[in-house]
Amino acid sequence: MNDYMIRATAADSSIRAFAITSKHLVQEALDHHGTSPVMTAALGRLLSAGLMMGSMMKGEKDLLTLQIACDGPAGGITVTADSHGNAKGYVNNPNVDVPLKYAGKLDVGAALGPGVLSVIRDLGLREPYVGQCALQTGEIAEDLTYYFATSEQVPSVVALGVLVDHDGVRQAGGFIIQLMPFTEDEVIDRLEKRIGEIDSITTMLERGMTPEQILEEVLGDFGLEITEKMPCRFHCDCSKERISGALATLNKKDLQELIDDGEDVEIKCHFCNRAYRFTTDDLKEIKDR
Structure with a gap:
């Protein structure tokens, strides 16, 4: 399956959603940077998030940068994405090795440690828009969930996952689900319940689920409507x-x-x-x- 992402709405457009499969572009990032497993997971999560957030922008030349500055051994991560499904990124220290969080679970939070997440949107204006929040767990998905709630006042659910084995990247992807200001309380309650019932994003990817099937799993009972499908890739425009x-x-x-x-x-x-x-x-x- 080639890498791509989708945009969707549900519950009479009171919910908007994004989902991505990004295995190949995360593998390309690994090939470029020779990252350790835990840093492959960290960079892969931020690349997936950057692509989905980049697709939220409207302008042809708009650019999004996600930047993590941290005190842990990783030193920091930078990802840049546009609105056309292109992203690139790097980590300050690609060779970090920390103990597993538990069997089979890479500890991205330990690799990052305390730090700050910055979201920079260059919309072609005189100054870019910059939002920031302190890292809450260092697991990136939870940090972005906190960022959306505090800096943009958009209640969101962010799920990101990267599975790495001795052959490279086995799975990568994620989803973002956001509530619009007019979302009814009954819809919010049902969505919260549903989020608590679903498998982890990596489990769904391991089951071979596509972005469409992942959102159907979460939002199928809310009148899911796919509105756009976009290919995505790791692309550096250096010269x-x-x-x-x-x-x-x-x-x-x-x-x-x-x-x-x-x-x-x-x-x-x-x-x-x-x-x-x-x-x-x-x-x-x-x-x-």
């Missing part, structure tokens, strides 16, 4: 030209020092680890520009 632009922001003294060293300079993209080599002639051209 030598972009890196050249970043180098051009250095002052001339720093550039001249690089030139005087007489060595080629190799710069890696944070998001995909692709390496770009600049010769002294390249650096001279950048300095002259």
Whole structure:
């Protein structure tokens, strides 16, 4: 099954929902960064969330950044997504190894430790919108649930999961369910009860359930209506030209020092680890520009 996500409504549009299967793009992130199992899970969860939240934006060029700054060994995670199903991300320390939370359960919270979650929406305005909250558990889904409730005043349920084995990423995906301000109390009570009855997201993915089937499992009794299906992927738009632009922001003294060293300079993209080599002639051209 290729990676994709869906948007849906239920209960006469008083509920909106998103679901994603993201196994292949999380595997690609693992391939790029060589992350340990626990950091693969952490990055994969944030990539899945970023893609679903990115699809909430309206503008063609809108960008969403999810950033976790933390005191744990992970050091932090950054994910950027657009409204077209593209996302990229990296972790500050890809090689973290912490004990399992319990048998078969990776302890993402221990890898992150105390920290802050920032949600940055660049909507093409003079200043981006920035919302923040303290990490509650470090398990990411719970932290985003808390963020939506406190920073955006949108009651939400966020479920994210990544299963990793010795061959790589076995399953990845999640869902976000949100209540609109006009949702009736009876609908809220029924939804809370239903959420308490369903299996975990990783269990549903292991059963081979699609995003449509996952939302049907949760919202099938609420008049679920699928409104959009969108492919998604790990995509980094870096290039030598972009890196050249970043180098051009250095002052001339720093550039001249690089030139005087007489060595080629190799710069890696944070998001995909692709390496770009600049010769002294390249650096001279950048300095002259």
